[in-house]
Amino acid sequence: MDKFIIQGGRRLRGDVAISGAKNATLPIMAACLLCEGESRILGVPEVTDVQHLSGLLGELGMEVARAADGLRLKVVDEQPCHARYDLVRKMRASVCVLGPLLAKRGRARVAMPGGCAIGSRPIDIHLRGLKALGAQLDLKEGDIVATAKRLRGAEVFLGGAFGSTVTGTANVVMAATLAAGKTVIEFAACEPEIEDLANFLNAMGAKITGAGSPRVTIEGVERLQATSHRVIPDRIEAGTFMVAAGITNGEVRLSQARLDHMLAVVDKLRQIGLIVERADGGAVVSSNRRISATDVTTQPYPGIPTDLQAQLMALLCSADGNSVITEKIYPDRFMHVAELGRMGANIRKEGPTAIVTGVKRLVGAPVMASDLRASAALVLAALAAEGETTVSRVYHIDRGYDRIEQKLARLGADIRRVSE
Ligand code: EPZ
Numbered sequence: 008m009d010k011f012i013i014q015g016g017r018r019l020r021g022d023v024a025i026s027g028a029k030n031a032t033l034p035i036m037a038a039c040l041l042c043e044g045e046s047r048i049l050g051v052p053e054v055t056d057v058q059h060l061s062g063l064l065g066e067l068g069m070e071v072a073r074a075a076d077g078l079r080l081k082v083v084d085e086q087p088c089h090a091r092y093d094l095v096r097k098m099r100a101s102v103c104v105l106g107p108l109l110a111k112r113g114r115a116r117v118a119m120p121g122g123c124a125i126g127s128r129p130i131d132i133h134l135r136g137l138k139a140l141g142a143q144l145d146l147k148e149g150d151i152v153a154t155a156k157r158l159r160g161a162e163v164f165l166g167g168a169f170g171s172t173v174t175g176t177a178n179v180v181m182a183a184t185l186a187a188g189k190t191v192i193e194f195a196a197c198e199p200e201i202e203d204l205a206n207f208l209n210a211m212g213a214k215i216t217g218a219g220s221p222r223v224t225i226e227g228v229e230r231l232q233a234t235s236h237r238v239i240p241d242r243i244e245a246g247t248f249m250v251a252a253g254i255t256n257g258e259v260r261l262s263q264a265r266l267d268h269m270l271a272v273v274d275k276l277r278q279i280g281l282i283v284e285r286a287d288g289g290a291v292v293s294s295n296r297r298i299s300a301t302d303v304t305t306q307p308y309p310g311i312p313t314d315l316q317a318q319l320m321a322l323l324c325s326a327d328g329n330s331v332i333t334e335k336i337y338p339d340r341f342m343h344v345a346e347l348g349r350m351g352a353n354i355r356k357e358g359p360t361a362i363v364t365g366v367k368r369l370v371g372a373p374v375m376a377s378d379l380r381a382s383a384a385l386v387l388a389a390l391a392a393e394g395e396t397t398v399s400r401v402y403h404i405d406r407g408y409d410r411i412e413q414k415l416a417r418l419g420a421d422i423r424r425v426s427e
Contacts, residue, residue: 010399011412014421015371015392019257021418023248025264025289026052026409028241031200033100034177035207035238036060036080039069040107041181042211044233045081047074051238052409055402056098063094063101067108081233085112092118092149098406099123102130103174105153106182109142115153119146124378126339132165132172136179139163140186160188160227169336170307171196171221177204183225184213192223198308199268203239210234242268244408246315247383249273249292250322251415253281254391258293259418266290271311275303275319279326300328300365305335317343317384324352325391326365333360343381346374350388350396371396376403383408390420399427 027050037060039046051057061071061078068084088108095101095118108115120130134144134151140158144151163179165171176196181204183190195201197219205218211234214226245264252259253276266273266285273283273290280298284291300323305313313336323330324347334340338359348354349372353364371394376382382404389396398404401424404411412422 008399008427009401009424010397010427011386011389011401012423012425013386013389013396013398015389015394015396017255017390017419017421019251019255019259019390019415019418019420022260022262023414023418024262025240025245025248026050027238028052028200028203029054029056029407030173030243031203031238032057033060034103034174034181034200034204035236036064036071036078037103037107038181038204038208039080039233040064040067040082040104041111041184042231042233045079046233047077047079047235049077049235049237051077052241054405054407054409056100056406059094059098060101063090063104066091066094067104088112088115090115090117096121099128100174102133103177105133105151106137106178109137109153109155110158110182110185113155113157116150117153118150124342126337130175132167133175133178136163136165136175136192137182140179140182140190158182158186160186160190160225162191162193164193165196166194173198173201176201176223180205180215180218180223180225181208183227184208184215184231186227188227190225190227192225194221195223196307197221199239199242199265207234207236210236239268240265243312243314245269246272246312247318247387247408249276249281249283249290250318250387251390251418252292253294253298254322254325254387256294257418258291260286260291261289264289271309272315275301275311298322298326300326300330300363302331302333304333307336313337313340314380316340317380318387320354320361320363321347321384321388323363324354324366324369324388326363328365330363330365331360332363335359342377343384346377346381346385347388349374350392352388368393370394373397373399376400379403379407383411386411386415386422390415
């Protein structure tokens with residue numbers, strides 16, 4: 008198992024290229040179960056979640072090959088339809104194969120994902136949506152067993168207690184592309200990753216309108232034909248590097264970053280004193296003073312993403328004053344709080360809220376990563392801390408960041424990956 012050793016206190020400077028979005032790539036890979044022929048997905052990040060899904064798709068009769076700058080994907084056998092618990096429990100996004108398998112093969116057996124470090128993550132809304140399209144659903148030995156001769160279009164409401172669902176919307180949109188008739192989804196997730204998925208499906212011959220808005224309409228078609236598609240840049244990776252510039256009082260130029268996908272984040276960073284300037288195909292982010300405290304509330308897109316909550320908390324640990332962070336999507340998503348506390352942060356947690364009292368400087372310490380975004384927050388805190396920090400279990404960060412330590416080192420960070 009690898010860990011990072013980081014000497015803090017260096018100002019980051021230079022250019023970083025943002026990779027393709029993990030959360031766009033995963034549903035797009037699953038969507039290749041729907042079509043005939045070989046698809047090419049470009050700009051695929053080198054992250055372990057992609058490798059993991061490639062393994063699962065391989066078990067479902069798909070050939071997945073790494074090619075220059077991306078993946079080639081082709082279904083060669085439509086018999087297998089079981090997504091085993093052993094694979095699904097390691098990565099929840101595996102549930103995105105449910106809709107495509109059901110729509111294309113008329114049957115699917117997908118393990119229920121189970122528990123997650125960031126909190127309870129049921130899939131009841133996914134199932135509700137697929138049932139509305141006429142799927143027969145049963146639970147057998149912890150697996151969802153789904154059948155449908157042919158799905159049929161319907162009106163589907165995808166709202167839940169915490170807003171809409173991103174992968175739930177993806178599952179229902181993918182299933183509806185091959186259903187008989189028209190589907191109208193109300194309260195669909197509006198994330199850019201959903202829009203990217205819809206663009207890919209439309210390029211394969213689907214008829215989807217309204218993606219990116221709460222109402223999505225899908226006219227079912229008979230078949231989809233493979234195509235080539237470049238995934239959108241990763242707005243969460245971009246946000247993480249913006250925080251890296253701010254937390255080290257540095258100056259970083261991000262290329263291949265879509266600012267129009269992260270206006271709420273940019274607005275918040277400017278509010279607290281970072282300088283974020285648009286630049287060709289990206290942005291230049293710098294900071295030349297102590298940042299101010301603020302309140303942050305996570306929301307569905309276009310609000311502040313929950314996937315940047317931990318990183319923003321790390322930044323606010325050394326802000327001037329008290330910040331209040333409210334987690335509205337995963338109320339228990341605070342595994343990073345205790346670890347930041349080991350680095351001298353002053354954070355009080357009360358239910359889904361954390362009150363962060365800014366300290367002059369964090370100090371280096373051995374800390375433990377618990378999930379993908381929490382581990383990014385610990386790396387960011389370590390960049391600003393006095394002395395040395397060791398971040399263990401970095402396999403969490405490799406799930407969603409493409410060689411982050413190499414990118415940070417090129418910006419001047421003193422960071423090394425060592426195996427434990
Ligand atoms: C996606 O997860 C992302 N993952 C997550 O990113 C992200 O945190 C999340 O959306 C929210 O933005 C991928 O895209 C692969 P949801 P997803 O269904 O689709 C509740 C990362 O770090 N809910 O939109 O699983 C749920 O519990 C990952 O890259 C139900 O109650 O999230 C949560 O509170 C972590 N029933 C809220 O809705 C359901 O059936 C939003 O979840 C589905 C969800």
